[in-house]
Amino acid sequence: MSETTYAQADAEGAGALAARAAALDAADPLAAVRDRFVLDDVVYLDGNSLGALPAAVPGRLDDVVRRQWGELRIRSWEESGWWTAPERIGDRIAPLVGAAPGQIVVGDSTSVNVFKAVVGAVRLAGEGRDEILVDATTFPTDGYIAESAARMTGCAVRPVAPADVPAALGPRTAAVLLNHVDYRTGRLHDLPSLTAAAHGAGAVAVWDLCHSAGALPVGLDEHGVDLAVGCTYKFLNGGPGSPAYLYVRSDLQERFDSPLPGWTSHAEPFGMRPAYEPAAGAVRGRVGTPDILSMLALEAALEVWDGVRIEEVRAKSLALTDFFLECVAAYVPGDRVVPVTPAAHAERGSQVALRCPDAGDVMKRLIARGVVGDFREPDVLRFGFTPLYVGFADAERAAGVLAQVL
Amino acid sequence: MSETTYAQADAEGAGALAARAAALDAADPLAAVRDRFVLDDVVYLDGNSLGALPAAVPGRLDDVVRRQWGELRIRSWEESGWWTAPERIGDRIAPLVGAAPGQIVVGDSTSVNVFKAVVGAVRLAGEGRDEILVDATTFPTDGYIAESAARMTGCAVRPVAPADVPAALGPRTAAVLLNHVDYRTGRLHDLPSLTAAAHGAGAVAVWDLCHSAGALPVGLDEHGVDLAVGCTYKFLNGGPGSPAYLYVRSDLQERFDSPLPGWTSHAEPFGMRPAYEPAAGAVRGRVGTPDILSMLALEAALEVWDGVRIEEVRAKSLALTDFFLECVAAYVPGDRVVPVTPAAHAERGSQVALRCPDAGDVMKRLIARGVVGDFREPDVLRFGFTPLYVGFADAERAAGVLAQVL
Structure with a gap:
């Protein structure tokens, strides 16, 4: 032409x-x-990196800062619902990714949650399984963290294109770590069939939902996903570096053995017990003191999903x-x-x-x-x-x- | 009477x-x-749990939300200095704990930083050392996380009263994890002499500064502390659950081997390389995407220290x-x-x-x-x-x- x-x-x-x-x-x-949302004349096609500002956030955060922190101070841990925010906001995300309540907890970065999930998956897989299959085109942090998780659990990482996972699975596969949507190409991987393939080989399926949550149905419960992680600052519009989340399927929670057993995941956190005893439920995925300002900004941001x-x-x-x-x-x-x-x-x-x-x-x-x-x-x-x-x-x-x- | x-x-x-x-x-x-600070008629003696609200925070955070996120959006990672915030704010904390610039990075919770520090310490200590001495009256999370770090590095934890550490040190001691100030009794432990004792036995000294940073001189550099962690929501007034920090002494940074090698600690984070190559300096202690709202609230909060x-x-x-x-x-x-x-x-x-x-x-x-x-x-x-x-x-x-x- x-x-x-x-x-x-x-x-x-x-x-x-x-x-x-x-x-x-x-x-x-x-x-x-x-x-x-707060928008202007710009055509903003980078919401897969940082979602735009939901209009409810500035006012909410101002209240969190001035009243909840500034006036109520320490009382807000109970009175303003700070303490239970990680589970409460997890339940707000749950329907967007096809999860029943009580399986998602918000906190930490995606990378930290990948560590919890991959180590947790290897421990769930049990003895005799020492290989972790990782999406060969993964966003780098998943690969780096999986390498560390492998090193610290006596496993080896094997990079595999998602389509080749079924052929690569075997009796030594402990876990499979895959991205639901590839960060670079935008390719959507087949979560139902790859999860089923992992299960067929006795492996634990871990999915990274960073580029799918909030953009398309995930169906975590429906497809029997074991563990999943995701960020909240892309299609969930939670703000720059807002806390990530961890999904542990309810029937696995009792056996979920976190490598980061911080005090807020203890069965009795204020008992100040010297011995760790994990809480039941999604709370077991918590680690340290929740990051309230970012977390409550995310909670306000999630209101855009009403209806x-x-x-x-x-x-x-x-x-x-x-x-x-x-x-x-x-x-x-x-x-x-x-x-x-x-x-x-x-x-x-x-x-x-x-x-x-x-x-x-x-x-x-x-x-x-x-x-x-x-x-x-x-x-x-x-x-x-x-x-x-x-x-x-x-x-x-x-x-x-x-x-x-x- | x-x-x-x-x-x-x-x-x-x-x-x-x-x-x-x-x-x-x-x-x-x-x-x-x-x-x-924003204060009222209450006598607030709980700043060792949650510091009061610094007056500069609400306005700053409103600007971060409305202008930096709402208007500049993704551009703020560069233009508003978001990307470099963890190191920049670390350098703002440094003089308060007696550290020269370039050794502190802000991010994650204290618990997650304890994990980085204890695993890092064991790796620095080298082969043949498989015992971690932990303050027997520690705030629980340090003990729980040290147990996990021990389990994942082939070590064992031995609880010891701080005063008994010198006698407990031996050729198998890899690391010592101590609290500078006991969270319950308020007892200040002798950081200079306990650090020297650890060094005398060839062990790595890790200090938790949660209850001392911002309240008294710590002298990290002066006393040759190896690694340290601390929260920022007590005497540093950073807000509920504000990000914690990690100190790695400059001469140890090149050998610091993080168990959480997330993408933001990569030498070239936007190169999206499949192989991990750690950044030089304090940046090596970073993990995932920094939590900007909480982090910049902390930065504003630290202005109360001017002069x-x-x-x-x-x-x-x-x-x-x-x-x-x-x-x-x-x-x-x-x-x-x-x-x-x-x-x-x-x-x-x-x-x-x-x-x-x-x-x-x-x-x-x-x-x-x-x-x-x-x-x-x-x-x-x-x-x-x-x-x-x-x-x-x-x-x-x-x-x-x-x-x-x-």
Whole structure:
């Protein structure tokens, strides 16, 4: 296609696609949820890195600081519900990932929770199993932490592409650590079948939900996942570095043996007993004193989910990423960017990753023009679509600006 | 002493002691620092559990939330200095505990940092050393976590009273984990000599500074401490559950081998390398994504230290606890409460613990009358004195109310 022809196609396509975007936005059942966030003119497609600010957070946090801390001070541990926040907020996240109450506890970073989960999984797997299969394309921290967990439990880590996990499983496999959605490509892995495969081999399945929780149904209980971790600052909009969470399936909790048995996971934390005795339930996944300011900001942030069903979110997410890919195909010369996110819905998370040789520079130019995604080494443009606040017109505009800067 | 006689002594003593308190407050060089906090009519003697709210925090946190997160969003990781906050705030704490810059990193809970420090210490100690000496009266979490660290490194924990550590040290001692100030009794342990004793036996000294940092000089560098941890929500006033910190002495950093090698401690965190390569310096103690809201609230809280020398704080702390003990002796019938905090300055932290058979009930009555301390099992009334905002009149009033409720 010559430049002139492309420009014409662009202009024609743009009109039609913009009209389609407007119609899609007008029919969007989640459109009103956007008002629950603080947004501006920027097209923000980096909610898979840091979710936008929910409007309820500043006021809530101000109350937590000025009244709960400033006035009630120490009394707030009981009177303001600080002490039980990790379990309470875990139960708020639970329906979003398909978990019944009492199985999720909030606290610590994702990395720390990966450590708890992988060591816990190896201990659940029992004697004679000394191999941990880890997603070979994992976000690095999972791999680093799994290596440490392996070293400290007498195991070895074996990196495996998720699709190759069934073939790699064997009688020595203790645990499998997989990402539900790949952070770079946006590929959605098959949690039900990979969990079943792990169980078939007698291994424990640990899932990292960082890039799926809040974007699509996870079905932890339904699919019999053993342990899971996730962050809360991406599609759950909890704020920068907000606390992560740990899911331990209820029937495994009694045998869950944490490598970080801090005092707040004790059966009687204020008994100040010299011997550790683990609490029952999700509380067993706690470690130290909960980080209240960040945790209660997250609790306020989760109110954006009131009345929102994750299935609706998934439907909009797929429509948005389909539409964005269509706009990119229409506006951007074919050889300039190459989608690496799978076309098949069953294999797609809520982001679109485009390979582009000069991705680092291109992203800078996009950001300068009000379209914020991010760059991942070595050559990936990453655009995250948070269905709660991103619309179809945003997708069309982002593709148009991308075509302009290329 | 009959009740009548005591009441007279009380009345006379009260007048004289109240006058002394007023004079001491008038001469207090730290008196003006109290205005840097949000306080009310309550006598708040629980700053050793949760420090009062520094006045700078609410406004700062509001800016972090509304502007840095809400407007700049993802850009704040660079533009608002989020990424480097753990080291920057560590350097802000450093002078308070006698550390040169570049050795403290803020993040995670105290429990998680105890795990890093104890495992790191065992690894530094090297082969052939498989025993960890742990303060037998430690705050429980240190003991629980040390047990886990021992289990995962092939060591055994041996509980020892701090005074007995020198005799317990031997060629198999890998590490010693001690509290600088005992959380229950307020006893200050001899950090210089116990550290020297550990070194004399070739062991690594790990100190928990939760109850000393911000209350008295610690002298980490001066005394050659190897590793240290501490919380920031007591005498550092960082807010409920604010992030803890880890000190690794600079000459040990290159050999410090963390059991929690998360991605933010990687030499090139955004390189997304599959193999872990630790960063140089204090950064090596980081784990996951830093918890920005809590961390920047802490940074604002640390501004109360501007122009304050820890030696002045120590002088006032000792004067306050001396004076409180004197008031208690004057006002309270002699057999009703028994101080368990040592009388000797060299053995006293910044709290006064009084043994009292019905301590739980007594503390409830004190709190109802506006004197807030706390109760520790089984029979201890604990009163923490934060010299930055507690005055001598507060100490006199607390002792008077205590006498009334008993």
